[in-house]
Structure formats: structure tokens, C-alpha cells
Amino acid sequence: MKTDELIRAMTADASRRSMPLDTACRLAGALAIVLAAAAFMVTLGPRPDVLASLETVRFVFKFVVTLSLAASAFALLRILARPGAETRGYLPWLAAAPLLLAVAVTFELFAVPSSHWASRLVGVNSLVCLTFIPLIGAAPLVLFLLVLRHGAPTRPMLAGAVAGLLAGGLAAAFYAAHCPDDSPLFVATWYSIAITGLAVIGAFIAPRIVRW
Amino acid sequence: MNGRSERELADLLRIAIAGDERCYAAFLDGVSVLVRAYVRRKISHGGVDPEDVVQETLLAIHLKRHTWRPDEAVLPWVYAIARFKLIDAFRRRGRRIEIDVEDIAETYAQPEVETVSDRDIxxxxxxxxxxxxxxxxxxxxxxxxxxxxxxxxxxxxxxxxxxxxxxxxxxxxxxxxx
CATH class of the missing domain: 1.10.10.10 (Winged helix-like DNA-binding domain superfamily/Winged helix DNA-binding domain)
Structure with missing residues (x-):
């Protein structure tokens, strides 16, 4: 087939249209929230004192850090799914959540005597955390990888990692409503391990399923 | 046909996405000229057939045209796809190449004269x-x-x-x- 013949075939195929990538991204984002919420409510549910806890800084901060990770990863994912889109303006935002967390850890180290650091870090719920953040994030990760498949990422491994961070941030925000460990020391340790796990899985899978 | 401008191509693709086949053919035609010039400049000697990469790029553009946002420039999108397909072609042939992003800029300015390939695949x-x-x-x-x-x-x-x-x-x- 010559190139102009190929063009003829593609022109005849012009009426066939796919969902715009932006629409697919928004749809996947909304669906991911619904699925993560469902998985959370079925398996864990919020802790009994969830409303009263909203008045404590440490509890609220868990949502600030996880949601800022999810928001920055979502913005970056939309860029990475599109060829030629400029990532430079978005990539630094990914550092927002880790920086917030670092600041919170610093405050915590000043606020809490050093004899309590270890118990705060270990917490009581680390295994639940390591189990349920990936579990709640699994369906969102699948959705975001499908979005990448629908798109055309020129850096599929990076895009897959960002999809994992997004799924992890979202799952962690739900999980935070259940977990009784509110110390930034706990969040910085166990949440980070769980979310990084999802990012690694995303980075591993994306190049294999996103072929275009 | 000579290489078309960013504005012309973006207009053509917008109308094409709305369902106009003739504009779509003109868009693909214009893009093929630019991509051919770009790919030929990058492939200095054997191993990879430039026209293969042109066709792969056109197919990717066709199948992934929903990733273009109508309010954005079309040429950076086109060249990002061409670059991806070019690197992919080299990778499959077990060679590594470096492509400077700056190289793409000059391609905007001076598209080469089109010579239609007689190659039959x-x-x-x-x-x-x-x-x-x-x-x-x-x-x-x-x-x-x-x-x-x-x-x-x-x-x-x-x-x-x-x-x-x-x-x-x-x-x-x-x-x-x-």
C-alpha cells in the first residue's frame, strides 16, 4: 500500500470517532472515586469518631496531603496521555504532597517528645494500611491505565507511575477516614510505602498494555 | 503540495473531526509532507525505511486523533507522534538514537519538497x-x-x-x- 492509498483508507474511516481524551479522563476520574468509595465502604468504613476528628489538625492533614497528591497526579496524567503536551508546568506540582508531608513531619518531631516517635511511627494499623490502600486503589488504577491505553502516552512508564500515584492518593484519602493513626510519622511511612507500591505496579504494567 | 502552516492544518483537522472527509484528506496529505521531511532528515542511512515511519505516524495520528485538543496547536502534537514512531522504529532495529527537541523547531520552518514513494507495502x-x-x-x-x-x-x-x-x-x- 502506498502512502496516498493509506490516506484514502483513513479518510473513508473518518466518520468513526472515539471519545475525546479529556472526556475519558474526567469519566475515569469520577468512576474511580465511586469505585474507591464503594470498596472502602464495603471493606472498612469510616472510623466511629470521624466527625469529631475533623476538628483535629492531624486528621484533617491526612486528607490535605493525600488529596493534593491525587490532584497533582490527575493533572499530570491528563498531560502525559497526550503526545506533545508540555509536562514542565505540571511535574513540579507532584512534589507538593511530599513537601507538605515533610513539613508536617518536622512539626510532629517538635510537638512530640522523642520517646514517643517510634510508637507514633509504628502505629497500630500499619498492616491494614499496607493491605487496604492497594486494595481500594486497584480498581482506580485499572481505570487510569485504560485511560492511558485510550490516549497516546509517549512516556508510558512515567505515565503508568503517575496513574499509580493517582490511584494511591485517592485510595489513601478514603483509607485515612478509617485509620486511627493520625501522626504524620505514620502517614509518611506506611502511606508512602503503599502508594509507592501502586506507582511501581503502574509503571510496570503501563508499557505492556499501552501499545500504540 | 507544499507543507501547510500550523493554522491551516489545525483548521483542517477541526473541520475534519466535525465530519468533513475532504478536509481530513487534505490534513493527512499536508501532514504526510511535513512528517516525511522530518523523518528523512533524521534517518541518515539505511536500516529504517523512512516511508514506513511516515505511514506508522499517519496511522497513529488517525487512530489517536481524539487525543488532540481543538484549542491547541496541532504541529507539536504531530511531531511528538512522529518522533515517538521514529524512536520506536529505531528501537525495533536495535539502535539507539538521540533526537534533540530543538531539531523539531527547524522542521516547522522549512518542509522539504515532497517526493512520493513508489514503495509498495x-x-x-x-x-x-x-x-x-x-x-x-x-x-x-x-x-x-x-x-x-x-x-x-x-x-x-x-x-x-x-x-x-x-x-x-x-x-x-x-x-x-x-
Whole structure:
């Protein structure tokens, strides 16, 4: 087939249209929230004192850090799914959540005597955390990888990692409503391990399923 | 035809996405000129057939045109796809290359004169299932319309459109494997 013949075939195929990538991204984002919420409510549910806890800084901060990770990863994912889109303006935002967390850890180290650091870090719920953040994030990760498949990422491994961070941030925000460990020391340790796990899985899978 | 400008191509693609086949053909034609110039500049010696990369890029543009945002420039999108396909072609042939982003900028300015390749890659068609192959060949090589093709094979037009679309997607996948 010559190139102009190929063009003829593609022109005849012009009426066939796919969902715009932006629409697919928004749809996947909304669906991911619904699925993560469902998985959370079925398996864990919020802790009994969830409303009263909203008045404590440490509890609220868990949502600030996880949601800022999810928001920055979502913005970056939309860029990475599109060829030629400029990532430079978005990539630094990914550092927002880790920086917030670092600041919170610093405050915590000043606020809490050093004899309590270890118990705060270990917490009581680390295994639940390591189990349920990936579990709640699994369906969102699948959705975001499908979005990448629908798109055309020129850096599929990076895009897959960002999809994992997004799924992890979202799952962690739900999980935070259940977990009784509110110390930034706990969040910085166990949440980070769980979310990084999802990012690694995303980075591993994306190049294999996103072929275009 | 000479290389078209960013603005012309963006306008053509916008109208094409709204359903205009003639604008779409003009868009793909204009893009093929630019991509051919770009790819030929990057491939200095053997190993990779430039026209293969042009066709792979055009197919990717076609199958992924929903990733272009109508409010954005079209050429950075086109060249990002061409660059991705070029690197992919080199990678498959076990070679590493470096492409500077700056190199792309000069391509905007001076598209080369088009020379149509006579190369025939019937092998892309050969890999298709027989039904898809006859539909794609009728439309591309023989230049028939969807209606004529439907009549010729006693199919309805929807089935022809489906076979054509799947055939093109299959060719794109096949490209990535050899």
C-alpha cells in the first residue's frame, strides 16, 4: 500500500470517532472515586469518631496531603496521555504532597517528645494500611491505565507511575477516614510505602498494555 | 503540495473531526509532507525505511486523533507522534538514537519538497484477515467508496466501515511488531 492509498483508507474511516481524551479522563476520574468509595465502604468504613476528628489538625492533614497528591497526579496524567503536551508546568506540582508531608513531619518531631516517635511511627494499623490502600486503589488504577491505553502516552512508564500515584492518593484519602493513626510519622511511612507500591505496579504494567 | 502552516492544518483537522472527509484528506496529505521531511532528515542511512515511519505516524495520528485538543496547536502534537514512531522504529532495529527537541523547531520552518514513494507495502495488507483485507484493499488501492465496496462484497455499509476500521487498527498493531 502506498502512502496516498493509506490516506484514502483513513479518510473513508473518518466518520468513526472515539471519545475525546479529556472526556475519558474526567469519566475515569469520577468512576474511580465511586469505585474507591464503594470498596472502602464495603471493606472498612469510616472510623466511629470521624466527625469529631475533623476538628483535629492531624486528621484533617491526612486528607490535605493525600488529596493534593491525587490532584497533582490527575493533572499530570491528563498531560502525559497526550503526545506533545508540555509536562514542565505540571511535574513540579507532584512534589507538593511530599513537601507538605515533610513539613508536617518536622512539626510532629517538635510537638512530640522523642520517646514517643517510634510508637507514633509504628502505629497500630500499619498492616491494614499496607493491605487496604492497594486494595481500594486497584480498581482506580485499572481505570487510569485504560485511560492511558485510550490516549497516546509517549512516556508510558512515567505515565503508568503517575496513574499509580493517582490511584494511591485517592485510595489513601478514603483509607485515612478509617485509620486511627493520625501522626504524620505514620502517614509518611506506611502511606508512602503503599502508594509507592501502586506507582511501581503502574509503571510496570503501563508499557505492556499501552501499545500504540 | 507544499507543507501547510500550523493554522491551516489545525483548521483542517477541526473541520475534519466535525465530519468533513475532504478536509481530513487534505490534513493527512499536508501532514504526510511535513512528517516525511522530518523523518528523512533524521534517518541518515539505511536500516529504517523512512516511508514506513511516515505511514506508522499517519496511522497513529488517525487512530489517536481524539487525543488532540481543538484549542491547541496541532504541529507539536504531530511531531511528538512522529518522533515517538521514529524512536520506536529505531528501537525495533536495535539502535539507539538521540533526537534533540530543538531539531523539531527547524522542521516547522522549512518542509522539504515532497517526493512520493513508489514503495509498495502489500505485506501490511497481507497480514490482515481475508475479509478485512479485501475491504481495505478495495477502498485504498482500488479507490472505491464505502457504498461501492458494500455493493461489491454484498455487505451492508456498517459492516464495511467496521472491517475498514479494524483493518487499519490491525495494520497499526502489525507495524509495531516487525
Amino acid at each position: 502489500g505485506r501490511a495488507l497481507d497480514t490482515l484477515a481475508p475479509g478485512q483485507r479485501s475491504v481495505v484493499a478495495a477502498i485504498s488501492v482500488e479507490g472505491r467508496s464505502i457504498e461501492e465496496t458494500a455493493r461489491q462484497f454484498g455487505m451492508n455499509e456498517t459492516a464495511v466501515r467496521v472491517a475498514l476500521h479494524r483493518g487499519l487498527a490491525a495494520i497499526a498493531r502489525r507495524f509495531g511488531q516487525d
